[in-house]
Amino acid sequence: MAAVAAKKSEFDDLGVEVLSISTNSHFVHKIWQAEELSKMVEGGFPWPMVSDGNGRIGRAYGVYDEQGGVNIRGRFIIDPDGIIQAMEVLTPTVGRNVGELIRQVKAFQHVRDTGEVTPSGWQPGKPTLKPRPDLVGMVWKEWKVENAE
Template identity: 50%
Template sequence: MALINTEIKPFTATAFHNGSFVEVSDQDLRGKWAVVFFYPADFTFVCPTELGDLADNYAEFQRLGVEIYSVSTDTHFTHKAWHETSDTIGKITYPMIGDPTGEVTRNFDVLREGQGLADRGTFVIDPDGVIQAMEITAEGVGRNAAELLRKVKAAQYVREHPNEVCPAKWEEGEDTLTPSLDLVGKI
C-alpha cells in the first residue's frame, strides 16, 4: 500500500448529495483539496459517529477549500434511506458516494476482499489529484475530524511553503522547520 504521493485513479460513481443523486468522478476531486473518507457500512455503529463528526466540522473544511466525500460499498439509495432515518446522518451536506461495485474502494486499496466492505480509510488529496496523507484504522477505532483538519492544514501549509515542514503536533500559526544541515542532530 504505497499510495502516498501517487495520483488518484479514474473512477465514476453515484452519490447522494443534498437530496439528489449526482455523478462523481476522479475529475471532481481535482482543482481543490479533497478528503475521501471510507467507512464499512451504513446503519452501523462507529460509522455514524464518524460521519456526524465530519458533518459538525464540515464548515471548517469548506472554509479551507476542502470537499469531503464519504464512501461505502452501500448504494446511493441506501445512503438516501440512512440520511432520511438518522438524525446524525441527516445533518450531512457533503456527498455520500455509493460504491457497490467496489471500484472506488479498490482504487484506494481499502476493500476487504471477500467481505465487500471498506476499511476505515482516510485520504487527503491535493488539487493535482495526488494523495498527501492517508490513515487506515481497525474496525473498532473511530476517527477524529479535528485531527483530520490539523492534517489538512499541515498539508496545505507545506504545499504553499515547499521549503518548510510541519513538526509533530503542529497547529496553524505555530513555528515550522526549514530542513538544513544545521538542524541535523540538533532537534
C-alpha cells in the same frame, strides 16, 4: 460520518471538499441521510455520498475487505494536484478523529504554501522548520519535544 459533517464550516474555511464512500447504493444513502444522519447533524451529511457497490473504488484504494464485502475505514487527503498526501486506514470498530484530520489538512496546506516543514504535533502558530544544510544536526536547538504537545 456525522462527526465529519459536523465540521462542515471548518472544511469550507479550508477550501476542502469531502466525499464519503461505502458499498451501499445511493438509494440506501438517501434513506440513511433522512432517517439518521439528519437527526445527528443539522442538514445531515452535506457532501456527495458515493456508492461503491462492487468495491471497485475500495480495491483501488486498498481498503476493500473481500470477505466482508465492505470498505474498511480509509481516509485520504488529496491535494489540488491529485496527489494523496495522507492516508489512514482503520478496521471497522474504531472511529476516526476528525480533529486530527483537520490538523493534517492545515499542515499540508501550510507546507504547500510556504515550503516549510511541520514537526510532530504541529498546529497553526507553532514553530516550523526551514530545511537547509546548516539545520542538519541542529534541530535540537530550534525545536523541543514539548512543542509536540
